[in-house]
Amino acid sequence: MKDKKSEFIENKITGFFDKDTTFIGDLNFKGSFRIDGSFKGKINSESTLIIGDNGKVEADIKIGYISISGEIKGNIKATQKVEISSNGRVIGTVITPKLVVDEGAYLEATCQTSENPAQVVPLKKVSTGSLS
Secondary structure (H helix, E strand, C coil): CCCHHHCHHHHHHEEEECCCEEEEEECCCEEEEEEEEEEEEECCCCCCEEEEECCCCEEEEEEEEEEEEEEEEEEEEEEEEEECCCCCCEEEEEEECCCCCCCEEEEEEEECCCCCCCCCCCCCCCHHHHHC
């Protein structure tokens, strides 16, 4: 059985945010999507998401497969695989059956790898009150 990454052909990207693009909102797509700009919101797809070197994403992400060379802050729930390249940065939660982290990547996350992923629990803000 072929790995999804080996089936991915870069010239078949169906959507793209360039490095000078800023988008706030919800993103749903079929096919492959690449982000080289800034994105804030929610991403939902069963397909492939590529975060390029210049990509900065702050989002809750539900995806099939994701390749990260840029920066993500948020929750990632992938049904197939999460790959973080050597210059990728991930801060948040990662839930996936397969996780690949290249040497040099920055990963500050709670990670769960299993065939039956649990639900993502949102982070709770802690109030900063004074102690008496």
